[in-house]
Amino acid sequence: MKLIEAKDLKKIYGNDGVDTVALDGISLEIDRGEFVAIMGPSGSGKSTLLHILGMLDKHTSGTYQFNGKSMDQYSEEEIAKVRNKEIGFVFQAFNLLPRTTVLENVELPLIYSDVPEEEWQDKANAAVEAVGLSSRIHHESAQLSGGEKQRVAIARALVNDPEIIFADEPTGNLDSKSGRALMEIISKLNQMGKTIVLITHEEDIAAYAKRVIHMRDGKIEKDLIRK
Amino acid sequence: MRLKYGIQIALKSLKINRSRSLLTVLGILIGITAIIMMMAIGRGAEKLILGEIGGLGAETVVVRPGREPSGPTDIADTLFNDSIGEREADLLGQKTNVPDVIEVAPVVIVPGSVSYEGETYKPTILGSSAEFIGKNFKVFPETGELFGEAEIREKASVAVIGQKVKEELFGESDALGKSIKIKDRKFRIVGIFESKGQVAFFNIDELVVVPYSTAQLYILGINYFHEIILKASGPEYVDRVVHDAEVTLRDAHNIDDPDKDDFFVVTQQGLAEQIQTIIGALTAFLSSVVAIALVVGGVGVMNIMLVSITERTREIGLRKAVGATSKDIMQQFLLESVLLTLIGGVLGIILGGILAYLVSIVLSHLVISTWTFTFPISAVFLGLGVTGAVGLIFGIYPARNAARKHPTEALRYE
Numbered sequence: 001m002k003l004i005e006a007k008d009l010k011k012i013y014g015n016d017g018v019d020t021v022a023l024d025g026i027s028l029e030i031d032r033g034e035f036v037a038i039m040g041p042s043g044s045g046k047s048t049l050l051h052i053l054g055m056l057d058k059h060t061s062g063t064y065q066f067n068g069k070s071m072d073q074y075s076e077e078e079i080a081k082v083r084n085k086e087i088g089f090v091f092q093a094f095n096l097l098p099r100t101t102v103l104e105n106v107e108l109p110l111i112y113s114d115v116p117e118e119e120w121q122d123k124a125n126a127a128v129e130a131v132g133l134s135s136r137i138h139h140e141s142a143q144l145s146g147g148e149k150q151r152v153a154i155a156r157a158l159v160n161d162p163e164i165i166f167a168d169e170p171t172g173n174l175d176s177k178s179g180r181a182l183m184e185i186i187s188k189l190n191q192m193g194k195t196i197v198l199i200t201h202e203e204d205i206a207a208y209a210k211r212v213i214h215m216r217d218g219k220i221e222k223d224l225i226r227k
Numbered sequence: 228m229r230l231k232y233g234i235q236i237a238l239k240s241l242k243i244n245r246s247r248s249l250l251t252v253l254g255i256l257i258g259i260t261a262i263i264m265m266m267a268i269g270r271g272a273e274k275l276i277l278g279e280i281g282g283l284g285a286e287t288v289v290v291r292p293g294r295e296p297s298g299p300t301d302i303a304d305t306l307f308n309d310s311i312g313e314r315e316a317d318l319l320g321q322k323t324n325v326p327d328v329i330e331v332a333p334v335v336i337v338p339g340s341v342s343y344e345g346e347t348y349k350p351t352i353l354g355s356s357a358e359f360i361g362k363n364f365k366v367f368p369e370t371g372e373l374f375g376e377a378e379i380r381e382k383a384s385v386a387v388i389g390q391k392v393k394e395e396l397f398g399e400s401d402a403l404g405k406s407i408k409i410k411d412r413k414f415r416i417v418g419i420f421e422s423k424g425q426v427a428f429f430n431i432d433e434l435v436v437v438p439y440s441t442a443q444l445y446i447l448g449i450n451y452f453h454e455i456i457l458k459a460s461g462p463e464y465v466d467r468v469v470h471d472a473e474v475t476l477r478d479a480h481n482i483d484d485p486d487k488d489d490f491f492v493v494t495q496q497g498l499a500e501q502i503q504t505i506i507g508a509l510t511a512f513l514s515s516v517v518a519i520a521l522v523v524g525g526v527g528v529m530n531i532m533l534v535s536i537t538e539r540t541r542e543i544g545l546r547k548a549v550g551a552t553s554k555d556i557m558q559q560f561l562l563e564s565v566l567l568t569l570i571g572g573v574l575g576i577i578l579g580g581i582l583a584y585l586v587s588i589v590l591s592h593l594v595i596s597t598w599t600f601t602f603p604i605s606a607v608f609l610g611l612g613v614t615g616a617v618g619l620i621f622g623i624y625p626a627r628n629a630a631r632k633h634p635t636e637a638l639r640y641e
Contacts, residue, residue, distance in 0.1 A: 054548075056635050077552055080551065084549060108545075111551055112550040113550065160550075
């Protein structure tokens with residue numbers, strides 16, 4: 001079943017009367033359980049696409065259906081709810097809260113959910129365990145290495161058991177060894193059934209994915225499925 | 228998001244920037260401290276003055292010559308005005324003129340000091356009836372007796388003195404029967420008041436009372452009174468006594484226009500109302516000054532909230548990305564500014580209370596022994612209400628700015 005169905009998506013930024021076309025007619029379908037890498041030079045629109053698919057941003061024209069429901073049918077509150085429950089985000093810069101422990105960072109999405117507080121501990125523990133950081137759960141984020149920080153970010157994305165995880169160059173700030181370790185975790189999540197969409201410009205990172213989409217100038221250039 | 232987490236997040240962020248938060252609320256803190264001190268001291272002063280006025284007795288009506296004083300020069304006018312004399316006292320005492328009056332007591336004030344064998348002391352010297360003062364202020368003689376009508380009629384040279392006067396002039400030795408000098412005239416001490424301290428406007432212990440007729444003739448050389456105290460037959464008749472006294476005196480002095488009165492009438496209730504009006508006006512004035520301080524403090528809070536929100540742009544973006552609605556973000560930052568100002572309010576209430584207490588200790592030791600510390604509970608609620616409101620009003624604009632941030636732009640913010 002299709003999780004994501006986009007048809008002719010366009011995104012135009014209007015800035016001081018000069019319109020910049022970031023997405024120029026993207027049509028794309030992603031099934032549940034897929035592992036998709038989006039590649040392309042900077043300015044090709046891959047981040048914009050990820051933000052729109054992840055409901056952080058709105059497209060200018062075209063149609064976008066998430067989970068069988070058109071984006072236009074979601075209210076602002078409902079979009080927040082989808083971001084909270086069905087989508088997990090991982091960013092290049094980790095974006096952990098300062099002076100906050102691993103546990104509190106991972107629990108962050110739960111604050112905005114309707115999950116009862118009694119279940120928080122279990123959910124957070126499970127997510128932290130999935131990224132192999134159980135021993136550091138009470139450490140503050142500043143005490144962690146880059147690779148560990150990104151694993152905390154993955155645990156945070158995972159805590160509400162979402163359908164899909166969007167990762168925007170998750171290994172961009174990591175050395176190649178921690179990058180590989182992180183990709184192992186992401187691959188494992190995919191094997192456990194999570195849909196993964198990640199942006200990268202490194203071939204060996206993209207190699208973990210089963211499907212690679214190449215973008216250029218706001219358009220899909222190639223869409224390859226590996227055997 | 229539940230309120231509890233909002234409060235936790237806000238407290239945490241305030242704690243992270245502890246010194247900045249404290250400096251920010253300093254303006255609020257000072258404002259609230261000022262409000263609390265003002266209310267506590269104002270209430271103390273009001274209580275003190277009303278207590279003294281209360282000592283006059285609810286059924287007391289005082290008639291004074293001249294115009295009602297509205298400044299220091301008018302008070303001098305009252306002292307040297309001769310419009311109230313023996314004739315007026317007689318008229319006011321007649322049942323046909325003022326039916327509800329049961330007692331008429333003329334009073335003159337004698338400036339100067341008293342001496343006994345080289346010892347000199349400067350007490351409050353009243354020419355009056357010692358009997359009347361005893362009855363009116365509920366003080367009894369410790370030894371001897373209080374003179375009355377007969378001594379006044381005879382213009383007798385007798386005096387009743389307070390405890391402090393006795394101590395200053397005679398020390399431990401016996402004073403009864405001895406003669407003290409006031410302006411070269413000797414007065415025999417016939418009675419000594421028990422120790423009573425401050426009653427109404429004077430201290431009984433520092434009082435010397437002589438017959439007013441004697442004081443008029445032999446000391447002051449005047450034939451008028453400084454005031455006439457009337458006693459109504461009950462508090463409920465005070466208004467009628469005031470009215471009847473005014474009519475009687477206007478009639479006697481051929482005055483048609485009440486604005487041209489050459490006398491004025493004071494009652495306990497009237498004085499209390501005046502004092503309350505003065506204190507109320509003073510409080511209102513000071514409150515408006517404090518309000519300015521609070522607005523300045525509020526602008527400081529708004530400023531620092533805007534800085535904080537700019538600093539935390541990425542955090543806002545992240546929170547939205549993990550499911551926070553704009554309402555959640557708005558609530559979080561509003562809570563933060565309200566908690567910030569409330570902390571200032573609580574600290575201000577504590578500091579204001581302590582300072583007001585210290586002031587009351589100083590006042591009661593050095594100036595007015597009857598001053599008591601009063602801490603109005605209403606000030607606490609007012610302080611908390613005002614600071615909460617300041618946090619809310621000055622927090623709305625920054626919080627709305629935060630809530631309106633677009634998630635992708637916020638996440639990209641460097």
